[in-house]
Structures are given as structure tokens and as C-alpha cells.
Amino acid sequence: MPDIRLDAITRRFGQQVAVDNLSMTFDEWTVTCLLGPSGCGKTTLMRMIAGLETPTSGRIFFGEREVTHLPPRKRNIGMVFQYPVMYPTLTVRENIALPLDNNAGLDAKTCQARIDEVLNILQLGAVANRYIDQLDAGTRQKVAVARAVARQTDIILFDEPTTNVEVNAKLQLVRAFKEVAQRMRQTIIYVTHDQTEAMTLADQIALMRSGAIVQCDKPRALYNHPTTEFGGWFLGSPGMNFITAAVKGGRIEAPLFPAPIAAPSGIAEGEITLGLRPEALRLQAAPGAGTVPAVIEDISITIGGRYLFRLGIGGISVKVKHAGGAVSGLEMRRGATAHLECPPAQIAFFLKGQRVAAAAG
Amino acid sequence: MSNLRQTLYHALLWLISLLFFSPVAWLMLSSFKGRNDILAVPAKLVFTPTLDNYVQLFERNGFLQQLLNSFIMSVAAVIVAVVVSFLAAFCFSRFKPKGTDFLMFLLLSVRMLPGTAVILPVYLMYVAFGWKDSHAALTLFYAMFSIPFSVWILKGFIDGVSLRFDETGLVNGASWWHVIFRVVLPQVRPGLIAAFIFNMIFVWNEFLFDYIIGGRKTANVPVALATGAYADGGVDWAFVSTLSTVYLLPPIIAIYVFQRYLLVGMTFGTVRGEV
Numbered sequence: 001m002p003d004i005r006l007d008a009i010t011r012r013f014g015q016q017v018a019v020d021n022l023s024m025t026f027d028e029w030t031v032t033c034l035l036g037p038s039g040c041g042k043t044t045l046m047r048m049i050a051g052l053e054t055p056t057s058g059r060i061f062f063g064e065r066e067v068t069h070l071p072p073r074k075r076n077i078g079m080v081f082q083y084p085v086m087y088p089t090l091t092v093r094e095n096i097a098l099p100l101d102n103n104a105g106l107d108a109k110t111c112q113a114r115i116d117e118v119l120n121i122l123q124l125g126a127v128a129n130r131y132i133d134q135l136d137a138g139t140r141q142k143v144a145v146a147r148a149v150a151r152q153t154d155i156i157l158f159d160e161p162t163t164n165v166e167v168n169a170k171l172q173l174v175r176a177f178k179e180v181a182q183r184m185r186q187t188i189i190y191v192t193h194d195q196t197e198a199m200t201l202a203d204q205i206a207l208m209r210s211g212a213i214v215q216c217d218k219p220r221a222l223y224n225h226p227t228t229e230f231g232g233w234f235l236g237s238p239g240m241n242f243i244t245a246a247v248k249g250g251r252i253e254a255p256l257f258p259a260p261i262a263a264p265s266g267i268a269e270g271e272i273t274l275g276l277r278p279e280a281l282r283l284q285a286a287p288g289a290g291t292v293p294a295v296i297e298d299i300s301i302t303i304g305g306r307y308l309f310r311l312g313i314g315g316i317s318v319k320v321k322h323a324g325g326a327v328s329g330l331e332m333r334r335g336a337t338a339h340l341e342c343p344p345a346q347i348a349f350f351l352k353g354q355r356v357a358a359a360a361g
Numbered sequence: 362m363s364n365l366r367q368t369l370y371h372a373l374l375w376l377i378s379l380l381f382f383s384p385v386a387w388l389m390l391s392s393f394k395g396r397n398d399i400l401a402v403p404a405k406l407v408f409t410p411t412l413d414n415y416v417q418l419f420e421r422n423g424f425l426q427q428l429l430n431s432f433i434m435s436v437a438a439v440i441v442a443v444v445v446s447f448l449a450a451f452c453f454s455r456f457k458p459k460g461t462d463f464l465m466f467l468l469l470s471v472r473m474l475p476g477t478a479v480i481l482p483v484y485l486m487y488v489a490f491g492w493k494d495s496h497a498a499l500t501l502f503y504a505m506f507s508i509p510f511s512v513w514i515l516k517g518f519i520d521g522v523s524l525r526f527d528e529t530g531l532v533n534g535a536s537w538w539h540v541i542f543r544v545v546l547p548q549v550r551p552g553l554i555a556a557f558i559f560n561m562i563f564v565w566n567e568f569l570f571d572y573i574i575g576g577r578k579t580a581n582v583p584v585a586l587a588t589g590a591y592a593d594g595g596v597d598w599a600f601v602s603t604l605s606t607v608y609l610l611p612p613i614i615a616i617y618v619f620q621r622y623l624l625v626g627m628t629f630g631t632v633r634g635e636v
Contacts, residue, residue: 050532072531079532085525099533144529151534 002063002154003028004049004187009058011044018044020211021058028063031181031188032216033198036208037234042191045208046157049189050079062154078148079157082164084140086132086147093119093128096147103151118146121183122176138169142176149180158190162197174200195235199223207231229353232275238308240275240348241318247272255314256342258292264349264356272356275348278321282341283309285329291339294318299332307332311340385609391602399598414603423577424585428607431581434496435564438503443556445504446511447549451541453512454519455527465516468509476569487574494576502570507560514559518552519545554622562612582608 004026011019019041026032034042047053049060051072059068067075086095093115100111119125122142127135135143141161148156158177162170174197181188181201192198198205199219206216207230215227226232232240245252247269251260254274263272284291294311302308302321309320320340326332349356391399393410418424453461483502492498522545530540546553568583575584586604590596616623 052528052531071537073534073536077532079528081525081529083525085523085529099535102534102539147533157532 002061002065002187004155004189005061006045006049007059007061009045009048009055009060011041011048011053012056017211019048019055022212024206024213024216026187026189028187029185030203031190031201033202033205034189034191034208035195035198035205035234036193038193040208041211042208043159046159046189046191049155050077050157051075075155076153077155077157078151078153079159080141080144080148080161082160084137084144086140086143088132091129091131092124092135092143092146095132095143096150099147099151114150114152115146118150121149121179122146136169138165138173141165141173145176145180149184149186152184153186155187155189156184158188158192160191160193162192162194177201195237207234209234225355226275226348227355229273229275229350232277232348232350236277236279237302238278238319238321240277241281242350243274243276243316243318244271245274246270255316256292256318256340257344258290261344261347267349267351267356273350275350275355276318276342277346278308278319279323280343280346281318281320282343283311283320283322283327283330284339284341285327285331287339288341290343291341293337294340296332296334296336296338298334309338311338313340388602389606389609391598392606394599396599399602414599415607418600418603418607421589423580424604427580427582427585430496430579431565431583431608432611434500434503434579434581435561438500438564439507439557439560441500441504442507442511442560443515443553446508446515446556447546447553448541449508450512450515450519451545454516455524465513468512472509480569480573483570484573493574494578496579499571499575499579502574503564503567507563511556511560514556515549515552518549522548551622554619558615558619558623561615565612 006022006024009019009022010017022045034045036042044053048055051067051070055068059066061067062075072079087098090098096115096118097111100106100114119128122145124139124142124146127139132140132143141164145158145161161177162173165173177190178201190198190201202219204216205219205222207214207222209230215222215231217225222231223235226235226240229240229242233242243254243256245254247263247267248260249269250263250267252263252272252274253260256274256276287293292313294313296309297312297317298310300308305325307322307326309322311318311320318340327338330336330338387404390406392414393412394405394408395411395413398405398408452458453465458464487493487498487502490498526544526548527540530544531537535544566583567581568587571579571581571584572587575581580588582604586601586608589604590601592600
């Protein structure tokens with residue numbers, strides 16, 4: 001079982017650089033999600049790993065084997081696309097069996113055993129003898145996954161497999177992927193632009209932007225400690241608040257704080273960007289220690305009955321996510337005054353888009 | 362549209378169709394008439410049908426060979442052409458080699474050349490190679506003439522097959538061979554049949570090249586018709602009508618059977634299917 005090693009991979013399409021001098025190792029038996037906005041090069045990167053695109057320069061290794069110029073068939077990979085393509089004249093079982101039958105090294109008994117195993121894992125037993133036309137999009141996608149998994153390749157690639165599936169089926173599908181990932185020992189790369197999916201599935205998330213991997217870390221670490229402003233903005237719903245503040249004599253002044261707070265050590269005088277998660281900010285009805293008054297500009301309700309506030313404080317605007325029902329004692333209307341506390345321990349500091357230090361404490 | 366108007370339209374259409382069909386009908390009827398009935402004035406619509414003309418035709422020296430030549434050369438040439446064209450079209454459609462657009466344009470313009478423009482150099486070349494009056498050489502020439510049009514038709518069809526099919530095949534361990542013949546080919550079957558029929562009709566109707574670079578051994582039906590039409594100091598109408606009827610039947614049957622695909626072939630490229 002090999003890992004996947006990318007060595008200074010670049011892919012250009014004419015003038016446009018899709019993947020820019022990227023080096024990376026995806027460990028064996030892990031699930032890595034490539035996450036990023038549209039056009040960041042994640043799909044191109046995956047297609048190069050699959051062998052559907054050839055890198056303009058750089059090399060790709062599976063374990064010790066260099067595969068840069070091998071056709072997909074010789075790479076021992078499986079791949080699932082956005083749109084599942086199947087033989088409409090064959091049943092689900094036959095569709096899964098077809099790639100196995102073309103693999104000369106397998107006897108009929110092993111084939112059947114493998115098919116039964118994947119049908120079982122993906123709970124496709126009930127539809128095994130149906131034709132593809134009779135299935136909905138989510139189930140078709142499951143069959144595509146089953147077909148790829150049954151071949152027991154070293155590596156499985158998923159290219160936004162849930163994009164064309166409706167919401168309920170999507171959750172089921174993601175659960176099925178998770179099941180597959182846990183039962184089969186395969187190195188999995190999963191491309192998505194949906195961060196919830198990435199958070200659910202991944203052992204590690206590689207966050208991509210403009211053809212480069214910005215940060216690669218465990219989901220929680222990536223969320224809690226983004227190394228770039230982009231990471232803080234892209235992850236989370238909504239992403240971080242960014243506030244520009246001035247550093248003077250080792251202290252930072254901003255309308256968010258009743259008194260200046262200590263700047264992280266080694267920061268020169270000048271401007272700094274503060275990153276604040278909307279869920280880290282606390283809102284209360286009465287003034288308290290460390291709070292500042294703020295005017296409610298907007299209130300909306302998000303998933304799980306959480307309230308999302310937009311507050312104005314001295315010319316800046318911040319988003320605050322409040323867990324649990326309404327804030328006790330607070331007038332829940334636009335124009336009302338609330339009191340906002342910003343725990344200094346939760347602040348991330350960025351200089352020119354890069355994180356400079358953890359909170360000063 | 363009112364019923365009466367529709368009936369009138371249909372009647373008019375039928376009238377025009379019959380008018381255009383009447384020479385063909387006269388020819389076909391003549392093949393069942395005795396020699397005296399054929400040229401009777403006014404034309405006889407009621408006569409005693411006879412199969413004498415057909416018996417004479419098939420007993421004629423060399424006729425069976427000529428009919429066989431037509432069949433064998435058209436089928437062989439078209440099979441070669443469709444196989445070569447399908448692979449070429451797949452390459453143009455999928456790998457898009459440099460200059461694909463120019464090559465496609467060139468292919469089409471070659472097809473526009475009238476046969477008479479190339480007959481002299483082709484004749485000299487065939488004589489120099491010693492290929493005159495050879496079945497294989499004529500078949501090769503007809504295949505060459507059929508390829509451009511077939512590539513055009515088939516490229517349109519293959520372009521209509523989404524790349525997703527190829528890619529899904531490839532990443533699931535299929536070879537190019539499998540992708541080309543088991544994944545793409547079944548989806549362009551109407552195109553293959555259309556290309557087959559269109560070229561078949563072209564080769565079946567071909568006279569000039571068979572007459573010039575063919576010979577006694579390879580003469581086809583059109584050549585037989587041209588060379589046998591005059592006998593005893595006049596046109597042998599019994600022979601002409603009988604041979605023409607025999608000659609017309611295979612294309613009519615083929616078109617009737619495959620008309621569905623021919624319509625697809627004529628409108629190829631105008632509608633692209635996506636998954």
C-alpha cells in the first residue's frame with residue numbers, strides 16, 4: 001500500500017497555471033480532502049494523480065514507483081466522478097463486476113465475494129439486480145463508488161461525487177464514503193468545495209488556493225489554527241471576522257476592546273490584522289468586565305437554531321454567532337444595543353495574510 | 362388546418378411524387394414487357410407480363426460476374442473505409458492532434474474534387490503500378506474516396522459522446538481498446554450505419570473509375586449498363602430496363618431497412634447529447 005508523493009508538480013493550460021510547483025505527500029491509508037474554491041486547481045491535481053492529465057513538469061510517485069507517465073490503467077487506482085457513468089443495459093451487480101472480469105488474475109469466486117462485500121458495505125443489496133435507469137442519482141453514485149472500491153486498488157480518488165445529488169441523499173452518501181474509508185484500507189483523496197463534507201470525512205484536509213496547497217492539517221487543527229487569512233475566511237460558516245488594528249508600543253488598540261491588549265511578541269509598530277471566529281465572540285445584555293457596547297445591525301437564524309448577529313462598533317462591523325436560543329435579557333431587534341466580549345485568547349494575528357503568532361494570552 | 366385543406370395538400374404531394382416516379386415506373390414495367398410492347402405507341406399499361414428479359418439477362422455472358430463485382434467491391438471498400446474512418450475520427454475527436462481543424466477542412470475539400478479532375482493522374486499511376494483491372498486496387502481506390510466523408514460523419518458522432526465515458530473507463534482499468542470498441546463504438550452505431558450506407562451508395566453508383574482503371578475482369582453494373590445498352594444498331598431497351606431494375610433493388614431495400622439511421626446521419630452534429 002503506497003503513499004502518494006508529488007514532487008514539484010506544475011500544470012499549465014496555455015498561459016494559465018492550474019497547479020503551481022506543488023510538492024506534497026499523502027500518507028498511505030489516510031483520507032485527504034482537497035478543499036478550495038472553484039478553479040483553485042484541486043480537480044486538475046487529482047486528474048494528474050489519476051493519469052488523466054500529464055503534468056507540465058514535476059514527478060508523481062506511488063510509494064517507490066514513479067507513475068508520472070503511466071496510463072491510468074497501470075496505476076492501480078479507482079476514481080469516482082461527479083457524474084456516474086454506467087452501462088445502462090447491465091444490472092448494478094453486472095456493472096460492478098465488469099472491471100473485475102477484465103482483470104485476468106481473479107477467479108469467479110473471489111469476484112463474487114468482493115462484489116457481495118461492497119454491496120453490503122454500501123447497502124446496495126436491495127438494488128443489486130436492478131438496471132441503472134431505475135435508480136436515483138444518489139444510488140447511482142453509490143454504485144459508481146462500489147465499482148471503484150470492488151477493484152481493491154491501492155488508491156481511490158473522488159472528484160466532487162456529491163455535487164449532483166440532492167441534500168438528503170448527500171448525507172447518506174457521505175456516511176457511506178466514511179464506512180468505505182474505514183472498512184477498506186486504501187489511500188483516499190477526495191476533492192470537494194463543501195467544507196462540511198471535508199470536515200466529516202477527512203483525516204487531513206489540504207486547503208488549496210490558486211494552484212498551491214495553503215495548509216494541510218487535521219480538520220480541527222485547520223479550523224482552529226488557520227495559518228493564513230484565506231484559511232480563516234474559507235473555513236467556517238461564516239468565516240472569520242478580520243479587523244485591521246494599529247500596534248503602538250507593544251499594545252493593540254481596537255474598538256472591540258475596552259482597553260488596549262498586549263500584542264504578540266516580536267511585532268513591529270504598524271498595522272496588524274486580527275482574525276476572530278464569529279462563534280468565539282460572546283454577547284450579553286448587560287455590560288460586564290471586558291465588554292464593549294455594540295449596535296445590532298442585523299439578526300438571522302442559521303442551522304441548529306443559532307442566531308447570527310451583525311454588530312456595529314465604532315465604524316467596524318463584526319459577525320457573531322450565538323449558540324442556544326435568544327440572548328437572555330437582550331432586545332432581539334435591529335438598532336438595539338448589546339454588549340460584546342472578545343476573549344483575547346481566541347484572537348489570531350495576521351500580517352500580510354500570514355499568521356504571525358498565537359494569542360498573547 | 363382544416364381537413365379538406367390537408368387532403369388537398371396530400372393529393373398534391375402524391376401527384377408530384379407520382380410524376381417524378383413515373384419514368385422509374387415505366388422502366389420497371391418495361392422490364393416485364395415483351396420486345397414489341399416496350400416501344401408501343403401509345404404506351405401499354407395493360408400487357409402480358411413475362412420474365413423472359415430476366416432469364417436472358419442472367420444467362421448473358423459475364424453478367425453474374427459484373428453483379429458480383431459491384432457487390433464485393435462496394436462492401437469491401439466501405440468496410441475498409443468505415444474501419445479506418447472510425448479510428449481516425451476517434452483520434453481527431455479525442456486526442457486533437459495539432460492542426461486537426463485544418464486536416465478536417467482538407468479532408469472535406471478533397472471530397473469536393475470532381476472525379477474527372479483526378480482520373481488522368483490516377484490512371485497513369487495505376488498503369489505504372491500494374492494495378493489496372495485489379496479488384497483489390499479498385500477497392501482501395503473506392504475506400505480512399507469514401508474515407509473523408511465518413512471521417513466527417515463519425516467525428517460528429519464521437520464528439521457527441523461525452524469524455525466522461527472514456528475517463529470512467531480508463532480509471533476503472535479499461536484499456537484504450539476497450540474504451541474505443543466497447544464504450545464509444547456502441548454509442549455511435551447510428552453514425553457507423555449512416556456512413557456505411559452513404560458510401561455504399563456512392564460506390565454502388567460509381568461508373569467513371571471502374572470504366573477507366575478497371576477492365577473486363579472488374580467491370581461493375583454501371584459499366585455493364587453503359588457498354589451493353591447498344592445492340593443491333595439501337596438502344597436495347599429490354600436489357601436497359603431489366604438491368605436497371607435489378608440494379609435499383611439493393612439500394613432501395615437497404616435504404617428502406619436503415620432509413621431511421623440515414624435521417625440521423627443527415628442531421629448529424631446538429632444535436633449533441635449530454636449525459
